[in-house]
Amino acid sequence: MDSEERPRNLSQYKRFRTNDEGRKTFTSIDQIRTEASIERIYDRYEQLAALDPTLPKLHRGDHARYLQLSLERLSTAYESLDSSRPWMVYWILNAASILNLRFSHELMDRVVDFLTKCRCKEGGFGGGPGQDAHLATTYAAVNSLCIIGTEKALNAIDRHTLKQFMWAVRESNGAFRMHIGGELDVRGAYCAISSAKLCSFSPEEELKLFEGTSSWIAECQTYEGGFGGAPDLEAHGGYSFCAAAALMLLGGENRCDLNALLRWTINRQMAYEGGFQGRTNKLVDGCYSFWQGALVPIVQSLIARKEGQQQIMNVSLFNRYALQEYVLICCQRPNGGLIDKPGKPADLYHTCYTLSGLAITQHCETHSLPLVLGDEMNEVLPTHPVHNIPPKAALDAYRYFVELDQPASAAEEEQCNGKQNNVPMDDGSENVSERNSSSHMSEGSSSSNYTSSRTSED
Numbered sequence: 001m002d003s004e005e006r007p008r009n010l011s012q013y014k015r016f017r018t019n020d021e022g023r024k025t026f027t028s029i030d031q032i033r034t035e036a037s038i039e040r041i042y043d044r045y046e047q048l049a050a051l052d053p054t055l056p057k058l059h060r061g062d063h064a065r066y067l068q069l070s071l072e073r074l075s076t077a078y079e080s081l082d083s084s085r086p087w088m089v090y091w092i093l094n095a096a097s098i099l100n101l102r103f104s105h106e107l108m109d110r111v112v113d114f115l116t117k118c119r120c121k122e123g124g125f126g127g128g129p130g131q132d133a134h135l136a137t138t139y140a141a142v143n144s145l146c147i148i149g150t151e152k153a154l155n156a157i158d159r160h161t162l163k164q165f166m167w168a169v170r171e172s173n174g175a176f177r178m179h180i181g182g183e184l185d186v187r188g189a190y191c192a193i194s195s196a197k198l199c200s201f202s203p204e205e206e207l208k209l210f211e212g213t214s215s216w217i218a219e220c221q222t223y224e225g226g227f228g229g230a231p232d233l234e235a236h237g238g239y240s241f242c243a244a245a246a247l248m249l250l251g252g253e254n255r256c257d258l259n260a261l262l263r264w265t266i267n268r269q270m271a272y273e274g275g276f277q278g279r280t281n282k283l284v285d286g287c288y289s290f291w292q293g294a295l296v297p298i299v300q301s302l303i304a305r306k307e308g309q310q311q312i313m314n315v316s317l318f319n320r321y322a323l324q325e326y327v328l329i330c331c332q333r334p335n336g337g338l339i340d341k342p343g344k345p346a347d348l349y350h351t352c353y354t355l356s357g358l359a360i361t362q363h364c365e366t367h368s369l370p371l372v373l374g375d376e377m378n379e380v381l382p383t384h385p386v387h388n389i390p391p392k393a394a395l396d397a398y399r400y401f402v403e404l405d406q407p408a409s410a411a412e413e414e415q416c417n418g419k420q421n422n423v424p425m426d427d428g429s430e431n432v433s434e435r436n437s438s439s440h441m442s443e444g445s446s447s448s449n450y451t452s453s454r455t456s457e458d
Contacts, residue, residue, distance in 0.1 A: 007321045007373060008274070010042045016271035027281050034283050037342045038273050038330055045329050056328040058358075058378040059336070063351065064101045066336030067092050070348060071103065071111075083127030083137075086118055090140040091352035093147045097390045098355045098380045108148050115141050116156045123158070123165025133165050134179045139191035143389050146198050146397040154400050159199050166192050166209060174212025185229035186220050189213050190242035193249050194387055198394060200401035214252025217243050224280065225260030235264060237278035237291040244298045245386045253302040262299045266317055268292050274322030275330070275341075276357075285340050286331040286350050289323055289357020294385040297364045313367075320361040324373035327358050359383040 017035050020028040049055045071092045081088060089111060096103065117129040118141060124133030125141035145153040169177040169188065176188030193213070196206060219231045220243055226235025227243035244261065247253045268276050268288070276288035296318050304312050331338045331354050337346025338354040362370045363382040372379045384391045 054375045056374045062336035085128045086137045086140040090144045091348040095352045095355050112153045123161030135191040142195045175216045186242045190246040214250045218255035225264030241291045241295045258303045265295045275326035286354035290353040293357040293360045323361045
C-alpha cells in the first residue's frame with residue numbers, strides 16, 4: 001500500500017464544496033443541495049466514528065438478504081424492466097459474487113433454465129422469453145452464465161447462433177447496433193467483444209467480425225478526452241468505459257488520445273463527495289464507482305501497453321479511500337442494497353455497480369495488499385475490471401470453450417502430457433502485434449494478479 005494514502009479528514013475537505021460565486025444555475029443548485037445532504041451524513045459519521053473506531057462498516061448481511069430475496073421474487077416496482085430480466089439476474093449474481101455470497105445449486109439451475117428460455121433461435125439473448133435478441137441482454141446473459149460456471153450454464157450459450165446474431169447487427173464500418181434495426185453506439189461494440197472473448201471465438205473469427213471496430217470506437221472520442229456513445233456526442237462515463245474496455249480486448253489504442261482520456265476520467269472524481277460523476281457538471285452517482293473507477297486502471301494499462309512503461313501501473317491515480325468513504329458511508333441502505341446518492345432508493349443496478357466499484361478500488365493495485373477502509377471485514381472479492389465478473393469465472397469460461405473446440409484426440413494428448421491450457425484471453429485483437437501484447441488486463445488480471453491475499457479464492 002502506498003504510504004501516502006490515508007483516509008480523508010472530512011471536515012477539512014469542506015473547503016472543496018461548490019462556490020457558485022453568486023451566479024445560481026439549475027446545475028449549481030442541484031450540486032449544492034447534493035453536497036449539503038452528503039455533508040450531514042459525513043458530519044454524523046465523524047461523531048459516530050469517534051465512539052466506534054471500527055466504522056465505517058460494510059453491511060454485508062443486509063445486502064446478502066436483499067440480493068437473495070430479489071433473485072427469488074421481485075417487487076412490482078420492477079415491472080418496467082420486463083425487457084431487462086437477464087440484466088437483473090446479472091446484477092444480482094455479480095453483486096453476490098463480490099460479497100462472496102453463494103446461492104444453492106438448485107436455485108442456480110433454475111436461473112440457467114430461465115436464461116435458456118431467453119435465448120433466441122436466431123442467436124443471442126432477449127430481455128425475456130419470447131423477446132427479440134439484444135446485445136445488451138446478450139452480454140448480461142453471457143456474464144451471468146459464466147458467473148454460475150457449471151457445464152450446464154456454459155452449454156446454455158449457443159456460440160454458433162451467437163456469431164450469426166453478431167454478424168446480423170454488425171455494420172460495414174465495424175460498429176454494432178444493439179439489435180437488428182436498433183440504435184448504434186459504443187455499447188454494442190463492447191458487449192459484442194466482451195461476449196466473444198468469454199466464449200472464445202477463434203482469432204480468425206474475431207479478426208473478421210471486429211475488423212474496423214477499434215477505428216470506429218476511436219471516432220467516438222470527444223474534445224474533452226472521454227468517449228461519447230457515437231461520434232460527435234458528449235463524453236460519458238459509461239460509454240468511455242465501454243470504449244476503453246473494448247480497446248483493451250481488441251487493441252487499437254494507438255488511435256486514441258489516452259492521456260486526454262485519463263485526465264478526463266480522473267477529473268470526474270468529486271473533490272468533496274469522493275465518488276465519481278458520469279459527465280462534466282453532473283452530480284455524483286454510486287454506479288460510476290465502477291464505470292469511472294474501473295476506467296482508470298484500464299486506461300493506465302492501455303498507456304503501459306502502448307508506451308511500454310509498466311511502471312504507470314504501480315500506483316492508482318484516483319483517491320481510493322475517498323471513493324470507499326462515499327460508498328460505505330453514503331450509499332448503503334440500512335435494510336440492504338446500495339444507492340445512487342443519499343435520498344435515493346436502493347435498486348439492483350446501483351447495488352451491483354457500486355459494489356463493483358468498491359471491489360475495484362480495493363484491488364486495483366495488484367502488486368500490493370488490498371486497500372480497505374475500516375475493518376478488514378469490509379474487504380470484498382475482486383472483480384475483473386474489463387468484464388466485471390469474478391476473474392476466475394472469466395478465465396474458467398474461456399478455457400472451457402477453448403477445450404471444447406479442441407479435437408478429442410488433441411485434448412486427450414494434452415491431458416496425458418500434463419500441459420495446461422493457458423492461452424491469453426484477448427488473442428483476437430485487430431492486428432497481430434497488438435494481439436500478442438494485449439494480455440495484461442485479461443488473463444493476468446483474471447488469475448494471480450487479481451487474487452486477494454486475505455479472501456478465499458473466487
